[in-house]
Amino acid sequence: MSKHHDHSYKLLFSHKTMVKDLLTGFVKETWVEQLDFSKMEKVSGSYISDELRDREDDMIWRVWWHDRWLYVYLLLEFQSSVDKHMAVRVMSYLGLLYQDLIRQDAFTPSGKLPPVLPIVLYNGEQRWTAAQNVADLVETVPGGLERYRPQLSYLLLDEGALVNAPDWSDEMRNVAAALFRIEKHRSEQDVVDSLGHLAEWLSGPEQASLRRAIIVWFYRVFLPNRAPGLEFPDISDVTDLHEVHDMLAERIKKWPEQWEARGLEKGRQEGRQEGLHEGVEGTLRKQIELKFGPLPAWADERLAQATDEQLDAWVARILTADSLDALFTEE
CATH class of the missing domain: 3.40.1350 (Trna Endonuclease; Chain: A, domain 1)
Known part of the structure; x- marks a missing residue:
């Protein structure tokens, strides 16, 4: 944490x-x-x-x-x-x-x-x-x-x-309980409802400091953990929980779409990276087999476990290496 x-x-x-x-x-x-x-x-x-x-x-x-x-x-x-x-x-x-x-x-x-x-x-x-x-x-x-x-x-x-x-129950009118319900919510609507209760219970001027503490926790701790990567407004002057509740009630409808879009884009990037890695590894295998013959088991395992940096180094060395040992030697 x-x-x-x-x-x-x-x-x-x-x-x-x-x-x-x-x-x-x-x-x-x-x-x-x-x-x-x-x-x-x-x-x-x-x-x-x-x-x-x-x-x-x-x-x-x-x-x-x-x-x-x-x-x-x-x-x-x-x-x-x-x-x-x-x-x-x-x-x-x-x-x-x-x-x-x-x-x-x-x-x-x-x-x-x-x-x-x-x-x-x-x-x-x-x-x-x-x-x-x-x-x-x-x-x-x-x-x-x-x-x-x-x-x-x-x-x-x-x-x-x-x-x-x-x-x-919500009838407890318990600030700590509402905060726990937000943190351990079962659905986005749980978050909206609990924020609504807090806005109602903490509306007095004597509770301004606690309202502000909840807003800071919500924007700087809860939301970044729940919706990483999404942009949120500047809260430097926000002191009204009703304002936070209304914003959330409107924006939360779009969160599933945004999360799905980000997930798809992340999957595409990972897929492109994985495909590039496999392409370099496949090309290097062919070059090694042409120069040194069939790969022994230990060399095959080294290739299968190689990082992108290792593959790049071996591609640069394949033309000058006079043996498999020389090729795979870490400098």
């Missing part, structure tokens, strides 16, 4: 609405209903250690819960493959976070450390299969040693599984 994608998602989840909707929409636990989102803030970079600050793709928020802060460690995982040791990474990051909380005297009224919810947000194509508790990665040894095996779970939010969940 590109760095553009990573940075764009970090920008999106630096907005309170995105994190709030992530928790209320996808963390199906009763304590979420008790959170006071009016007291919700992003932990500043100066508050955390250098080790955690270097975790560029992670976000740390805190939300008021009863008489204490609940910390939310949001780890954005946009790799192409599943990290089977993710639980160990999460355990390491939470250890660093707790060390910082101790240095800041950020204890609960009872003098204990505050609770932390570690979330792994994953958007890969294949479903997540890694262990979600570090204990499952440690060999069990009988005789009492198993008591010291570490126990730490993280909450996995797998976008591909979330958008196919039976309880998902």
